[in-house]
Amino acid sequence: MDDAGATSGSRTFREGGTEERHPDPTSFVSLRINGNTHELRLDNRTTLLDTLREHLDLTGAKKGCDHGQCGACTVLVGGRRINSCLVLAVTCDEPVTTIEGLADHDRLHPLQEAFVARDALQCGYCTPGQICSAVAMLDEAAAGHPSHVTPPGRPGAGDPELLTPEEIRERMSGNICRCGAYANIVDAIQEAAR
Amino acid sequence: MKPFGYLRADRTDQALAAYAAHPGAQYVAGGTNLVDLMKLGVATPPFLVDISRLPLDGVDETADGGLRIGATVRNSDLAAHPLVRTRYTALSQALLAGASAQLRNAATTGGNLLQRTRCPYFQDTSKPCNKRAPGTGCPAREGVHRDLAVLGHSARCVATHPSDMAVALAALDAQVHLLGLDGERTVPLTEFHRLPGDTPEHDTVVRPGELVTAVTLPPPAGAHSAYRKARDRASYAFALVSVAAALTVEEGAVRHAALAFGGVAHAPWRARAAEEVLRGEPATEETYARAVDAELAAADPLRDNAFKVPLARGLAVRVLTDLAFRP
Numbered sequence: 001m002d003d004a005g006a007t008s009g010s011r012t013f014r015e016g017g018t019e020e021r022h023p024d025p026t027s028f029v030s031l032r033i034n035g036n037t038h039e040l041r042l043d044n045r046t047t048l049l050d051t052l053r054e055h056l057d058l059t060g061a062k063k064g065c066d067h068g069q070c071g072a073c074t075v076l077v078g079g080r081r082i083n084s085c086l087v088l089a090v091t092c093d094e095p096v097t098t099i100e101g102l103a104d105h106d107r108l109h110p111l112q113e114a115f116v117a118r119d120a121l122q123c124g125y126c127t128p129g130q131i132c133s134a135v136a137m138l139d140e141a142a143a144g145h146p147s148h149v150t151p152p153g154r155p156g157a158g159d160p161e162l163l164t165p166e167e168i169r170e171r172m173s174g175n176i177c178r179c180g181a182y183a184n185i186v187d188a189i190q191e192a193a194r
Numbered sequence: 195m196k197p198f199g200y201l202r203a204d205r206t207d208q209a210l211a212a213y214a215a216h217p218g219a220q221y222v223a224g225g226t227n228l229v230d231l232m233k234l235g236v237a238t239p240p241f242l243v244d245i246s247r248l249p250l251d252g253v254d255e256t257a258d259g260g261l262r263i264g265a266t267v268r269n270s271d272l273a274a275h276p277l278v279r280t281r282y283t284a285l286s287q288a289l290l291a292g293a294s295a296q297l298r299n300a301a302t303t304g305g306n307l308l309q310r311t312r313c314p315y316f317q318d319t320s321k322p323c324n325k326r327a328p329g330t331g332c333p334a335r336e337g338v339h340r341d342l343a344v345l346g347h348s349a350r351c352v353a354t355h356p357s358d359m360a361v362a363l364a365a366l367d368a369q370v371h372l373l374g375l376d377g378e379r380t381v382p383l384t385e386f387h388r389l390p391g392d393t394p395e396h397d398t399v400v401r402p403g404e405l406v407t408a409v410t411l412p413p414p415a416g417a418h419s420a421y422r423k424a425r426d427r428a429s430y431a432f433a434l435v436s437v438a439a440a441l442t443v444e445e446g447a448v449r450h451a452a453l454a455f456g457g458v459a460h461a462p463w464r465a466r467a468a469e470e471v472l473r474g475e476p477a478t479e480e481t482y483a484r485a486v487d488a489e490l491a492a493a494d495p496l497r498d499n500a501f502k503v504p505l506a507r508g509l510a511v512r513v514l515t516d517l518a519f520r521p
């Protein structure tokens with residue numbers, strides 16, 4: 001293996017040559033997850049979500065819809081939030097952080113603490129996705145990224161004062177909560193942002 | 195999902211060669227549409243060529259003061275780019291109005307343009323659909339079509355193209371750059387997506403194996419541009435109708451106007467008839483309404499989507515009015 005990436009099977013592309021007739025439906029994949037490296041041979045069809053849950057026993061990320069519609073599977077790839085149900089593990093060559101990797105040993109991540117303090121969950125099924133999403137959302141806001149409700153002239157929401165409930169709701173709209181715990185989720189995120 | 199081989203390409207020539215070497219292969223970029231369609235059994239490629247690491251991820255100013263946007267630039271990065279936010283506001287707004295932050299972080303320029311329709315029959319392999327299985331019929335025409343087309347549809351297909359980004363690009367006179375084994379070519383965005391006609395299986399004019407390499411924008415023509423989207427909920431929903439517009443008003447008259455609708459047709463709908471009416475006329479609500487009516491005279495709604503016509507009218511008049519009042 002040259003890097004943390006994946007080549008198809010043990011093959012790399014041969015210049016000008018043709019690939020074999022029956023391409024290998026599996027690949028050797030090296031994944032860096034929460035600081036640990038995992039090397040495994042996977043069917044190319046395996047999503048990152050299924051790899052985490054079924055192969056690595058990391059069941060924090062949840063499968064809600066499996067079609068990018070709910071956000072329960074949100075994890076961080078290269079520090080960016082994505083829906084792990086729509087990512088093929090074989091395509092993944094950047095470090096992954098899941099909900100299991102947010103705490104610093106016994107110390108919860110400030111967003112985890114805020115969710116507990118503000119009672120920002122009911123059944124808890126959407127919570128790992130909500131928290132991973134919120135971690136990246138605060139980074140995006142700090143980097144000045146705008147949202148759909150940011151006025152065009154204004155620079156992102158870098159200043160926590162600009163992170164209004166309206167901004168938080170829009171920026172978190174990719175995470176659905178079937179229990180409707182939204183009010184407390186917004187409070188928890190606003191608290192953590194300060 | 196059907197088993198498939200996989201290759202990550204580092205260069206465009208590798209990607210083109212790998213596609214050619216594997217009949218039925220598909221490119222995958224962010225995967226947010228293709229992986230979904232593979233799970234549904236709608237797409238069954240025996241081989242995926244991963245193009246997400248191609249060196250096509252730049253957003254650069256061009257010599258003429260325009261912008262070149264690489265095919266693998268993530269939708270979130272493009273929306274936040276300072277030049278896009280300030281000079282091509284409609285594009286930034288359209289991107290931010292689409293999907294969710296998670297999806298925009300994965301979705302690419304090329305993939306966004308080439309995403310498939312959200313027509314429910316297209317996504318359900320137990321149903322007939324001329325787009326998915328040519329010749330099987332179009333159940334949407336008499337069935338569930340509230341979200342589908344009111345303009346430019348055919349007896350064979352009434353689907354809409356779901357992209358928000360493409361609607362802004364249509365109003366901003368974007369060009370799409372394509373690369374195939376035969377070389378490069380450039381297609382105006384307004385000719386990139388097709389109307390369904392007798393061959394709804396073809397969404398665009400892209401030839402098999404061609405790569406989208408970039409989208410270029412000319413220097414902004416209108417003083418201001420904006421994008422507005424009407425949908426069933428405030429966020430994370432596809433457009434019922436959307437409007438992208440660029441407008442310059444001088445001494446109370448319309449100097450330049452570009453207008454495009456989304457959610458109404460198989461392609462982003464550039465409203466040339468409306469633009470014709472607007473040019474040189476007083477910048478008033480009355481002019482805007484007259485212009486939009488001239489465009490929408492061609493509308494031919496289906497049983498359950500006639501509401502889209504007044505919605506498009508209201509949205510367009512509102513966007514133009516707001517733009518005229520920008521300092």
Ligand SMILES: Cc1cc2nc3c(=O)[nH]c(=O)nc-3n(C[C@H](O)[C@H](O)[C@H](O)COP(=O)(O)OP(=O)(O)OC[C@H]3O[C@@H](n4cnc5c(N)ncnc54)[C@H](O)[C@@H]3O)c2cc1C
Pocket residue numbers: 067068069220221222223224225226227228229230245265266291292293294297300301302303304305306307308309356357358359404405406407430431432433
């Ligand atoms: C729940 C949900 C909600 C959504 N809501 C919205 C919305 O409101 N508005 C909106 O506009 N979109 C919406 N989307 C769609 C989303 O924007 C698209 O899925 C995304 O833009 C596709 O980009 P991608 O890079 O992931 O494409 P992929 O899935 O990787 O590819 C899509 C297609 O494009 C082809 N392709 C990709 N790149 C190239 C290239 N460079 N050259 C040639 N072919 C290429 C692939 O072969 C494939 O056929 C939504 C999606 C989901 C799942």
Ligand code: SF4
Pocket residue numbers: 311313314315316322323324325326331332333334335342350351352353394
């Ligand atoms: S509208 Fe088009 S995509 Fe939908 S069922 Fe008819 S042919 Fe298929």
Ligand code: FES
Pocket residue numbers: 062063064065066067068069070071072073074083084085086
């Ligand atoms: S499980 Fe991935 S978005 Fe719902």
Ligand code: FES
Pocket residue numbers: 120121122123124125126127176177178179180181
């Ligand atoms: S707490 Fe139950 S789904 Fe959100």
